[in-house]
């Protein structure tokens with residue numbers, strides 16, 4: 001059988017593949033990126049399911065509009081106003097099947113084969129995968145501790161007029177956990193405003209901040225070609241698959257709607273009505289606070305264990321929120337080799353390789369802390385530390 005180049009050139013998700021082995025009950029897994037299930041508001045959802053059916057009857061089970069459930073779109077527009085002072089109307093919001101779908105729709109709307117995307121290096125592997133289906137040219141720009149390298153971004157945009165969009169995750173980035181600084185956001189805005197490109201700010205983790213000040217978006221509210229992506233996955237539940245696109249660019253929104261129609265007609269209306277009922281009848285802020293407190297405790301447990309058990313040559317990020325810590329090993333140590341050894345000791349993480357579009361055998365890796373208790377986190381990091389000391393000692397003997 002012959003398949004399309006598109007599918008043959010799209011990597012299958014490394015994480016989804018390794019989760020099959022790392023999910024065994026005796027493995028301590030820092031590999032997934034899943035929200036902690038104890039954070040799901042199951043009882044409240046149960047009430048909302050009953051309530052939404054009582055209120056809307058057959059509408060929950062019928063086809064619906066491509067743009068999404070109007071009250072939910074109004075709620076999202078209003079929330080952007082309250083949280084960020086951004087002037088969105090309901091028509092600026094498109095509900096998608098998770099923000100993951102928005103990535104795919106965007107690349108279909110914007111890219112011809114071989115056209116360019118600026119990607120953070122390292123970047124979200126689900127975005128690399130979604131964009132790969134459009135057969136783009138990836139232009140990597142280094143992600144520093146405070147965000148994209150603005151000079152390199154400028155140079156990349158100046159030298160490549162095939163670039164259609166820039167993809168960023170400005171808050172509690174996946175995979176690194178870093179947050180763009182206020183200064184970096186300004187610097188990037190100053191660069192991007194000179195070019196005819198779309199700036200995508202993908203923000204599924206933004207509400208999960210436990211320290212530091214909340215920062216304005218880079219382009220939203222001031223760049224004509226700004227697109228924000230949001231999601232209910234990390235603050236309510238991922239299984240309902242509800243994400244959204246927000247843009248004031250009417251033409252872009254029109255095309256997004258057309259692709260959405262062609263893809264799946266509309267997002268699951270059952271989920272949309274239930275989540276809307278949940279949002280208006282519960283205190284979302286206090287629910288999100290519980291998640292934040294949980295993740296802060298887990299992140300601190302991991303950071304403390306890293307300080308105690310890892311060799312001092314190992315570097316790592318210090319997230320102010322979100323779900324991930326990014327680790328950089330000594331030069332020359334392969335994260336893939338480390339992963340094999342770690343699996344022998346029944347500890348899993350994601351080696352850095354799949355987060356790059358142009359590098360392999362890297363010395364970086366992603367740790368997720370949201371799915372283990374502080375005790376288990378300490379035990380897992382202790383085992384990893386032991387392996388790292390052994391690798392280091394071996395290296396010195398060679």
Ligand SMILES: Cc1ncc(COP(=O)(O)O)c(C=O)c1O
Pocket residue numbers: 033097098099100101124126169174202204230231232233238241242243
């Ligand atoms: C940066 C980023 N964007 C998008 C997604 C997809 O989220 P959703 O569940 O809304 O599709 C994820 C999920 O982990 C993510 O980390």
